[in-house]
Amino acid sequence: MKMRKFILIASALVCFSCTFLKFVPDMDELDIGDKIYCKLFIRYKDDYYLNGSRWYYTNVDGIEFRFLVSSDTVSIIHTCDSSFISPEGISTETTLYELKKRKINTLIFIEPFDKYTILPSGWMACFGPGDIVDSTRVNYFMKKYYAYDYKTKIGYYYDAEKRKWILRE
Numbered sequence: 052m053k054m055r056k057f058i059l060i061a062s063a064l065v066c067f068s069c070t071f072l073k074f075v076p077d078m079d080e081l082d083i084g085d086k087i088y089c090k091l092f093i094r095y096k097d098d099y100y101l102n103g104s105r106w107y108y109t110n111v112d113g114i115e116f117r118f119l120v121s122s123d124t125v126s127i128i129h130t131c132d133s134s135f136i137s138p139e140g141i142s143t144e145t146t147l148y149e150l151k152k153r154k155i156n157t158l159i160f161i162e163p164f165d166k167y168t169i170l171p172s173g174w175m176a177c178f179g180p181g182d183i184v185d186s187t188r189v190n191y192f193m194k195k196y197y198a199y200d201y202k203t204k205i206g207y208y209y210d211a212e213k214r215k216w217i218l219r220e
Contacts, residue, residue, distance in 0.1 A: 131191035138172040141189060148185035150176065159183055160200040169198050169216050173209050 104121035114135050119127035133143045139155060150157050150168065157168050159178075166183055167175040175198065179190040198216065199206040206219035 126195065128194040129191065130193075135192060137170055137174045137176070137192060139170050139174075141170060141174075141176055141192075143189050143191070145176070145189050146185065147178070147183060147187050151185070158200075158205070160198045160205075161202055162199065163201070165193070167193065167198070169207060171215070173211070173214060173216070 104119050104126065107118045107120055109116055109118070114130060114132045116132075117127075117129040118125050119129070131143070136142045139153070141150065141155075147157060147168075155168070155170060160167050160169070160175075165175075165177055166179075167177040169175055173194050175193045175195070176189040177191045177193055178187050195209070197206060197208045197219075199219075207216045208219055209215075210217050
């Protein structure tokens with residue numbers, strides 16, 4: 052009886068570890084709009100967002116990420132981890148002036164809770180509260196479906212299939 056119990060527990064652990072390893076996300080591949088079928092790798096935190104969406108947290112390659120998930124679909128990816136570097140080479144140490152020097156589009160989008168510029172990779176380099184000047188540093192990074200400026204009414208949406216920003220008409 053003890054041996055049978057041991058074999059059952061060992062089998063369950065092997066199955067769990069295989070499932071866990073299979074679904075750990077690769078951040079180069081994971082994007083908004085992707086389905087997450089297995090949340091075993093994500094530490095659940097009970098904070099609700101809009102329409103029943105929830106934030107999930109995980110650590111990928113030593114970098115802390117948050118995912119806003121609604122109906123198993125990723126709608127926002129967020130990180131404020133200083134170890135994160137965007138595909139363009141942008142980090143939380145990068146200033147707006149440095150973005151301009153790299154000839155990255157530095158149109159600033161201002162929403163009620165976020166101020167950011169969009170990067171070609173789909174990431175948004177977000178700035179903190181207050182006025183944004185050349186010496187302002189990136190505070191965090193985010194990916195979501197749209198970029199919209201409440202002042203100018205200019206908007207873009209992110210086409211995850213084509214992996215590029217498209218101007219809204």
